Amino acid sequence: MREKTIDYVLRATWMAVSKMYNEEAGKAGSTMATGFALLSIDPEGGTPSTSLGPKMGMEATSLSRILKNMEEKGLIIRKKNPSDGRSVLIHLTDFGKEMRDYSKRVVLRFDEAVKESVSEEDLKTFIAVADTIMDLINNKKIYTDQISIR
Template sequence: MKEKTIDYVLRATWMAVSKMYNEEAGKAGSTMATGFALLSIDPETGTPSTSLGPKMGMEATSLSRILKTMEDKGLILRRKNPKDGRSVLIHLTDFGREMRDYSKKVVLRFDEAVKESVSEEDLKTFIEVANTIMDLISEKKIYKEEIKLKH
């Protein structure tokens, strides 16, 4: 293809962002997935483990693996939910809060760098386009009809 598809641009951009975040997280002995999880946990009240997966757009098995690693590294504690004994709240340890702050600084620095290089109008348009793409996907408006194979 002579022209890059929208899919290609999205995928290549996300792969570059992901690599950059993993390199930064690696400097602190962490990963992008761990940083994302830390940012998704309420630092004051904790977060129910059942709401973390949907919040992060992650499957339960992948999330379980990340939470186990985070627990082993001393970033989080699992405690019974006082409002519902059947569920578990994920709480940050002091080290977890420290790493959450680090992750937040990494994300905010990325935002600052983009905002320094992209006009407010272009950024607004980018966000509108991204939201439209997400809406098209979530409302299943792209593949209403099956694409037929020749064979």
């Protein structure tokens, strides 16, 4: 393709952001996925394990692997949910809270750097375009009819 497709721009940008986050997380012996999980857990009351997957947009099997690893590293502990004995709450340990703060600083620094380099108007346009793309996907407005193979 001579022109970059929207898909290409999105994919290449996300891959670069993901690589950058993994490099930063690696400096603290972590990963982007772990940082994302840390930021998705309520630091005060914990988060039900069943709501964590949908919150992060992850499949249960991938999430369980991440949570197991986080537990082994001492970032989280699992406790029975006092309001529903059948479910489990994921709580951050003190170390988990420290790493959550680190992850938060990494994300906020990225935001600051982008905001320093992109005008407010361009950023609003970018967010509006991203929202429109999400709407098209979530409401299944793109592939409404079959595309032929030939």
